[in-house]
Amino acid sequence: MAFLLILSMLIYNGVIGYMPPVEELMHPRDRYATTIYTSDGVEMGKFYRSKGNRSYVDFEQMSPHLKDALVATEDVRFEQHSGIDVRAIFRSIIKRVILGKHSAGGGSTITQQLAKQLYSPESSGLFERALQKPIEWAIAIKIERFYTKDEIVKMYFNQFDFLNNAVGISSASWVYFGKKPKDLNVQEAATLVGMCKNPSYYNPFRFPERVKERRNVVFDQMYKAGMLTSESCAALKATPLILNEHKVETHEDGIAPYFREELRRILMADEPDSTKYSNINAYYADKYNWDNNPVYGWCKKNKRKDGRNYDIYSDGLKIYTTVDSRMQQMAEAAVSEHMIEAQKRFFQNECGSKFTDPYTRNPDEMSKATKERVINMAIRSTERYRAMKAEGKTHDEIMKAFDEKVEMRVFDYNAPDHEIVRVMSPRDSIMYMKTFLRCGMVAMDPRNGKVKAYVGGPDFKHFKYDMVSTGTRQIGSTAKPFVFSLAMQNGFTPCSTDFENSTRGFGKWQPKGGSHGLGLHPQLRDALAVSSNWVPPQILLRLGAPALVDALHNDFGITSKLDTTLTLALGSCEISLLEMVSAYAAFANYGQRPLPLMVSRICDNRGNVIAEFFPKLNQAISAESSYRMVEMLRGVVTRGTGRRLGAYNFKGDVCGKTGTTNYNADAWWVGFTPEIVCGVWFGGEDRYIHFQSTGEGQGAAAALPIFGKFLRKVYNSKELPYDENAKFIVPSDFKMCEDKIYDNEGGVVYEHSGDGDGEDGDGPHPDPAVAAEDQSAVNDMFN
Structure with a gap:
């Protein structure tokens, strides 16, 4: 008995065996999954490790x-x-x-x-x-x-x-x-x-x-x-045993999987260390987010009461996002509807019967050597290749295995759960998956940056690469509004006519697409509406490409590397869709650009709020310049390259810009209303995969319809608080075109003599239906 008593005392006091300390007993390390919610209270999914749900x-x-x-x-x-x-x-x-x-x-x-x-x-x-x-x-x-x-x-x-x-x-x-x-x-x-x-x-x-x-x-x-x-x-x-089996959703299930994966990445991000980056521009982008986005690296910036960093996989947090479940479902539906139709046309027009060869057949664009190099790179990037390499297989042995046919699960729009079993070689399966076109779509509130819908691709299970935040592609003509806003910031107006619609001064670089019908000295609003490729570089010749680079980096929040060449005016740079949408929000929000906001608050597993996040805005351009850009980008929709939006019969103000890169490799549309800014990118996994026909592959045909379908669904909903009749509020004493425009030396370069009819005159007049307090707020902003 004495022995048992002594043994019990030794165990109780932790001398023998493990005895948790009092603090741990009072606050045991419970491992709970973190749950993510939409702004309207719908559970989106969970973060957890194996057996941690x-x-x-x-x-x-x-x-x-x-x-x-x-x-x-x-x-x-x-x-x-x-x-x-x-x-x-x-x-x-x-x-x-x-x-x-x-x-x-x-x-x-x-x-x-x-x-x-x-x-x-x-x-x-x-x-x-x-x-x-x-x-x-x-x-x-x-x-x-x-x-x-x-x-x-x-x-x-x-x-x-x-x-x-x-x-x-x-x-x-x-x-x-x-x-x-x-x-x-x-x-x-x-x-x-x-x-x-x-x-x-x-x-x-x-x-x-x-x-x-x-x-x-x-x-x-x-x-x-x-x-x-x-x-x-x-x-x-x-009574019988009655079960009602329900599947526990994995990370691939549920709504907005691309958004949740991006949220996971940024919440758990480490503080950037330049020595660990092979690409210095990627380091600068992450460092910018670490310094300016409180959600980025939140788990590493904040600690629990016990001194540990937060862990989204075991702390049972409740994360309330800005995404609206209804808008997310509408966005996913709009993407799916358009992608299914576009894919049919791509199979018919570009692939024919060769479902394992989606690449362009234009030898000037892609040589046989380039094609083989791209395919080999794709093979080397697969898990199968890396696993066989780790087993000691030679390259030739691996390539032979990649040509042997086996049963494989691959993507198919027409199959249940978009998955079908086919017998094909791993090489052919890679090429087959590349035949499917990709897209990205994101919508946010331009007034506060709250992300309302986020679709990173056609199907997260099979195409995990996120084309909203992770992927960067050439932006094409969607760069032009930034060039025109630089002109507005330097005293020019939509009516200015002193920039030539020609290639004079470009040197050896001679871009096509000058829109000869504009004449030699078009008004800027007309040049933007029809997407002239000559006027934007002329603006940079006058104002300087470094000025545009400075504005994009410091005012519009672009973190990508930008070259100070005239080609920047036509979108030769590669930028993520999320950054583009955030930048365009400045046009819709009287010059104030919001930082994308994905999370509103985080609670612990008992529901106590431990972090809140609020909109962050910076004045990218003046309010006057922003409204001039609104007027010009409205013209893109009413009489320019965005005219196809007319098919959706929107009643209020809708503005935006199309973008198409060389060989139709990238199709863009970034558009906005007073309440929503939304961007769409459309293209192939590789830039050599695209529609040959510009009629099929341009931004107006390949990207714009997703925006139109989404916005129409939003406006048709009686549950959402968006006004289809919403219009931008015009300042009381605002003139779209000033009487005189001065150059940098103070000389007059343009003198206005319009009749004030809203077309060649001083722009639209204030709407008498606008509430007095709203009108006053806008007037104050412009002053």
Whole structure:
């Protein structure tokens, strides 16, 4: 007895075995999945590691049948003991040792079982196994000192692994019955409690009859404990086992998977270290985000009370995003509808019967050597190639294996879940997947930068590369509004006519597409409307390409590398879609550019707010310049390259700009209303994959329709607070075209003599229907 007393004291004080400190017992390291929500309260998905799909549930959110069933079955004297049930231990010893009964029942209390779940790994050595039970006793006693009985039950159910990716009572209730824990009836509660004896043996999906028998044992125990009458017990035992199987969503399931993956990346981002970057421009981009975006690297910038950094995989955070679930579904639908139709045309017009050769057949654009190099690069980037290389296979052996046909799961728009099994070689499967065109689409509120919808590609499971944030492509003519805004900032107006529509001064570089119908000295608004390729470089000749680079970097938030050449005026640079949409928001928001905002607040697993995020805006251009840009970009829609939007019959102000790069490799549309700014990129995985016909591959045909479909769905919704009749508010004393324009030396380069009709005159006049306070606010902004 003295030996046992000394042993118990040594264990209790942590001299033998592991004894968690008081602080850890008071605040155990619970590992809960982080849940992501939309701005309208819809669950988007979760962040968790393997077997970590556990959500925190309060005791009050659990069905009372759960505790009754658990106590009756596992620990009928739960309310009387203080962690160890001595009576049950002796009863078990007598039955097993003296009477030789193998089904003598266990002596472990609910608290001991919890201690084992929390702190007792499987012991391997004989000595460790001998000490495991006494250690659990000691931990159980300490747990009882710090927690109430209901809290112990809550922790038990939140910790237990019910198999089938159902970790914790929240997941288990959903996986097996499609319910929340509070809604479980007594049969369902008894079924789950019955699993606690041995989840693998009592797996409802594999052994339903066995599970029903175990459930009925739980009913018998509840009857013995006085929780059921004999009649109700008999009636319950006669009921069939009814399961309602629900799949636990993976990271690939749910709405906005591209958005969630980008959110995961930026939340867990490390502080950029220039020595770890092979591309210095990538370092500068990440450093800019680290310094300016409080969400970027949030987990590494902030610590828990215990001094650890936050971990989205185990801290059970609740992240409330800015995405609207309804707008996200509309965006995904718009993308899907357009991509299916575009893909049909691409197969018919570009691929023919060669579904494994999507590349251009223009030898001037892509030689055979270039094609083979691109294909080999694609092969080398696959997991299959890297795995075979790690096994010691030679390059020739790997290439031979890539030509052997096997069964493969590949993407197909017409198949259930967009997946089909085909017999093809790995090489052909790579080429087959490349035949599918890609896209990116993002919408935000220009007034505050809140991202409302985010679609990074046609299907996250098969095309994980995100074309909203990660991918950068040449922006083509969507660069031109920045050039024209530079002119507005330097005193020119939409009516200015002093920039030639010619290539004079360009040197050897002679871009096509001067829009000869404009004449030699077109008004700037006409040049932008028809997307002249000559006027924008002429503006840079006058104002300087470095001035545009400075504006894009410092005012419009572009982090990509930009060359100070005239080609910048036509969009030779590569920029992400998200940065483009944020930059265009400055035109829609009276010159103020918002930083993209993806998260509104973060709560801990108890619902306490631990971080809030607010809009950040900077004045990119003056309010006067922004409204002049609104007027010109409205002209793109009403009489320019964006005229196809007329098919959607929008009633209010819609502005935007198309973009198309060489050989139709990239198609763009970035458009906005007073309430929404939205951008679309469309193209192939490689720039050699595209429509040959400009009629099919230009921005107006390939990208603009997604914007039109999305905005029409938004306006057709009666649930969303967007006004189809919304118009930009005009300042009271604003003149679209000033009387005189001066050059840098103070000389007059343009003198206005219009008649004020809104076409050649001083622009539209204030709308008398605009609320006085709104008009006053805009007037103040312009002043």
